[in-house]
Amino acid sequence: MPLNCGIVGLPNVGKSSLFSALTSIQANIQNYPFCTIEPNVGLVEVPDYRIQKLSEIYISKNSIPATCEFVDIAGLVKNASQGEGLGNRFLANIRETSIVAHVLRCFVDDTVSHVSSTLDPEDDILTIQTELTIADLESIARQKERILKEKKVKNPDLQKKVAIMEPLLEKIEEALNKNQALHTLELSTDEEVYYTQLQLLRAKPTLYVCNVSEQDVHEGNAYVEKVRAVAESEQSTTIQVCAKYESELASLPPHERKEFLENTGIEHSSLSLLVESAYALMGLRTFFTAGEKEVHAWTFKEGTKAPEAAGIIHSDFQRGFIRAEVFSYEDIIAHGSEHNIRSAGKVRTEGKNYLVQDGDIVHFRFNV
Structure with a gap:
């Protein structure tokens, strides 16, 4: 990503x-x-200074930064x-x-x-925010019209969506009218799904x-x-x-x-x-894959589990995920090589629930 x-x-x-x-x-x-x-x-x-250091340690033929x-x-x-x-x-x-x-x-x-006529960055911020807010309010108004129509449809799944969307749209509209930054809204897990789909500018x-x-x-x-x-x-x-x-x-x-x-x-x-x-x-972090062929930096969101991180490289890695072999950038700097890290027992085997950390060097094991 x-x-x-x-x-x-x-x-x-x-x-x-x-x-x-x-x-x-x-x-x-x-x-x-x-x-x-x-x-x-x-x-x-x-x-990212870590790319160069890893390339030197692995004597890699290629290095690919994020x-x-x-x-x-x-x-x-x-x-x-x-x-x-x-x-x-x-x-x-x-x-x-x-x-x-x-x-x-x-x-x-x-x-x-x-x-x-005058230099006023605070007013400049408000000018931009106002235009984005107006566009978002128009988008919310269209969504509210759609919800009114969907309320009349006797479909359990659709009614579940309406039950979440209706108060969510009211909450967003109130925040926009107060010029509140939308990322400060407290949302439930269900609300978060629909909120993301709205693709609002002030979000x-x-x-x-x-x-x-x-x-x-x-x-x-x-x-x-x-x-x-x-x-x-x-x-x-x-x-x-x-x-x-x-x-x-x-x-x-x-x-x-x-x-x-x-x-x-x-x-x-x-x-x-x-x-x-x-x-x-944005809560973005970097993990690495490394070897003689190449060192590659990959961007991921904090809170990403190992299978999803594998999917950033290739969907097959996520689909056939078995485990991840992990050690940190600090470990390889301290020990000088992956061989030394393995000899020191610093390589961890992690499963599907492992939360990938910034600076992790990962070897994904998969089968498809």
């Missing part, structure tokens, strides 16, 4: 600059609204849900992503136009990305603090980047990037920072 991240925001906040820096794909960047029309898409490798897909979605404006700007096309692009990175302009620059986990100037890259500013306060109220996350610095970093040869980061005093690139924060927000 690769991470799929939609980059959204108002026009001219630095979305396309950040996208280009993250993916090394040159997006169309102009000083006017809607220079991005069709979404730009880039697939990047997830930074990947993340970034989608640069054109700028939303007020009344987008009613077709303003490029409207519903953008809302549909957001619906297809698994997490939203909401880029906010937190820098002052009179040479770069802004859709509002997307949101990572707030504050785009600051070179002067504010280390300390931040009052705009960043406003964004952070909003994020904390929603149980979301805020990160701070300088898209201008990141664009310069992306244009350098790989061997010069470390020196650039050191000279600017930036600890981590925006790619590392954004992916790490998105993984944490």
Whole structure:
């Protein structure tokens, strides 16, 4: 389950600059609204130092990191849900992503136009949230009409669905009208199933990305603090980047990037920072398969059992799952090789109920 991240925001906040820096794909960047029309898409490798270490230990012929897909979605404006700007096309692009990175302009620059007369990232957040909320309320209204029709059908299975959906839709509608982040709703297991099927825009986990100037890259500013306060109220996350610095970093040869980061005093690139924060927000983790042929990183959701993790590699692995042989990344670093780990009795045999952990190295045994 690769991470799929939609980059959204108002026009001219630095979305396309950040996208280009993250993916090394040159997006169309102009000083006017809607220079991005069709979404730009880039697939990047997830930074993970463990891949290189494992490849060295196994002397692997190939290493395959986990990947993340970034989608640069054109700028939303007020009344987008009613077709303003490029409207519903953008809302549909957001619906297809698994997490939203909401880029906010937190820098002052009179040479770069802004859709509002004043710089106010808190108001910018509300503008985007309002458009997503309106679209979701319309979706809920359609669902409620469908439920009214289904209530008249004398079918036990359908009536069971209606009994769950009717109060669920009321709960969601109330939360949307209060501008409550939907991921904070407390849902039963049955409600969770139908809630996921609704594919609501406000249900997307949101990572707030504050785009600051070179002067504010280390300390931040009052705009960043406003964004952070909003994020904390929603149980979301805020990160701070300088898209201008990141664009310069992306244009350098790989061997010069470390020196650039050191000279600017930036600890981590925006790619590392954004992916790490998105993984944490979504509860994503990484396990590995390793051998002489290749070392491969696989993304999974926290709480995944061994057979489901095997299914991430191939459906046959899950269907014919017998057991998993497991040891940790820390174990192989401590012992130096898989042979030494096995000699030390550190390899565990786990069954169908084992919850895979971040950094696990797994050999799946299966029969189909």
